[in-house]
Amino acid sequence: MSGIDACLVEAMQLPGARGAALVDWTSGLALGTAGEAAGGDGETAAAESAELARMAAEHGTFAPGGGQDKGLPVEDVIITTRTDYHLLRYVETSFESSVFLHLWLDRDQGNLALARLRLADLAERLVLG
Amino acid sequence: MSTATLGDASPSLSPMLARLAEERATGALLRDHGTLYLLDGQVVHAESPAAPGLDVLLADRLPREGWQEAFDRAGPYGRVGRFLVDSGRLADGELELAHLGALFDAAYFALAPGSGPTRFRHGVAHWLGPVRPVSARLVARECLRRRELLDTLWPYPDTDSSPVVREDLDAPAPVTRRQRDVLDLADGTRTPPDIARALGRPAFHTLIDVRRLAAAGAVTTPREETGPAPVAVPRWVADVSQDPDIALLRRLRNALEAL
Numbered sequence: 001m002s003g004i005d006a007c008l009v010e011a012m013q014l015p016g017a018r019g020a021a022l023v024d025w026t027s028g029l030a031l032g033t034a035g036e037a038a039g040g041d042g043e044t045a046a047a048e049s050a051e052l053a054r055m056a057a058e059h060g061t062f063a064p065g066g067g068q069d070k071g072l073p074v075e076d077v078i079i080t081t082r083t084d085y086h087l088l089r090y091v092e093t094s095f096e097s098s099v100f101l102h103l104w105l106d107r108d109q110g111n112l113a114l115a116r117l118r119l120a121d122l123a124e125r126l127v128l129g
Numbered sequence: 130m131s132t133a134t135l136g137d138a139s140p141s142l143s144p145m146l147a148r149l150a151e152e153r154a155t156g157a158l159l160r161d162h163g164t165l166y167l168l169d170g171q172v173v174h175a176e177s178p179a180a181p182g183l184d185v186l187l188a189d190r191l192p193r194e195g196w197q198e199a200f201d202r203a204g205p206y207g208r209v210g211r212f213l214v215d216s217g218r219l220a221d222g223e224l225e226l227a228h229l230g231a232l233f234d235a236a237y238f239a240l241a242p243g244s245g246p247t248r249f250r251h252g253v254a255h256w257l258g259p260v261r262p263v264s265a266r267l268v269a270r271e272c273l274r275r276r277e278l279l280d281t282l283w284p285y286p287d288t289d290s291s292p293v294v295r296e297d298l299d300a301p302a303p304v305t306r307r308q309r310d311v312l313d314l315a316d317g318t319r320t321p322p323d324i325a326r327a328l329g330r331p332a333f334h335t336l337i338d339v340r341r342l343a344a345a346g347a348v349t350t351p352r353e354e355t356g357p358a359p360v361a362v363p364r365w366v367a368d369v370s371q372d373p374d375i376a377l378l379r380r381l382r383n384a385l386e387a388l
Contacts, residue, residue, distance in 0.1 A: 003220060003222025003224070003225050004261065006222075007222060024230070026331075026334050027233070027271070027275055027337075028274070029233065029271055031229050043274075091226075093223065094187075094189060094190040094223070095187050095329075096328070096331065097227070097230055097331075098334070099226060126220070126223075126226075127220055127222055127223040129220030129221060129223070
């Protein structure tokens with residue numbers, strides 16, 4: 001099993017996980033998906049979550065100075081709805097990229113704090129092995 | 130960007146690429162602006178002079194010697210990618226991310242509409258070997274989606290291939306770190322792909338940044354120097370010069386003298 005797929009499969013093992021995707025926020029392309037697509041269509045879900053991730057990563061309010069030279073200024077974005085959680089975690093790579101993990105959780109069964117920690121770990125292991 | 134415009138029929142997939150995918154062909158699809166490598170009908174790699182290759186993107190991560198070793202040991206077997214992971218040079222996911230980034234980046238140029246004849250060389254394999262194959266349909270769809278995305282930002286495709294120059298604005302809009310790097314290299318000589326290569330970034334990232342900057346008025350694409358614009362003259366002047374009709378010339382002279 002490949003690095004991306006293994007990462008998404010692990011993310012799906014979190015309690016309450018409904019869908020997971022690895023998305024490029026510059027292009028809006030999903031590089032990998034697992035489980036259901038939030039909103040029913042994977043392509044739209046990737047494009048819309050990418051737009052949100054880009055805003056948070058680039059706008060000065062959240063990323064002062066447009067981001068410093070080293071490291072990503074924003075770690076994750078959390079959306080809470082009446083029934084779900086959406087967790088976007090930026091993946092830090094040694095080369096120029098713009099990818100994040102999107103985990104969609106059922107709010108009743110999901111544990112946001114746990115999911116946040118696990119997703120951070122998964123994002124790191126994806127590129128470090 | 131809506132799926133309705135893309136449709137199930139996928140008009141973005143050229144008949145030739147569709148047929149190669151259906152036949153599960155293996156080889157290289159050669160076009161004017163790049164090459165697509167197929168393995169069993171799936172896209173395993175893409176290259177374009179306009180898009181920085183994996184070696185450029187990973188320059189900080191993998192030194193030249195690392196590439197050389199992998200190329201010497203695994204190149205003849207077409208398994209350089211696998212070798213980089215197995216030898217511990219790169220993590221699985223890391224290679225996949227960089228590879229997919231480079232693949233879609235180059236495919237965007239390789240599959241550009243109307244870029245000359247298309248040839249397919251059967252049996253040709255890329256030295257990298259399969260890393261994470263992508264369906265031809267998805268690659269074609271993504272290229273179309275990217276074109277639409279760029280046009281939404283600033284609907285002038287020439288921006289992608291023209292030299293860009295930074296504009297001095299009285300009240301410049303805030304720019305991102307990525308855009309700032311692009312602005313620093315917008316010297317009126319470099320094109321967006323030149324800037325991407327200099328920065329070691331995917332070309333598409335730079336196309337996006339340049340289109341956004343152009344829309345904000347922070348960069349412009351200088352036009353070729355064509356000298357002073359030709360003075361517009363009435364069409365009949367040309368007719369006169371080709372017509373040796375003395376009577377007409379006389380009428381003209383008389384008309385001028387009467388002014």
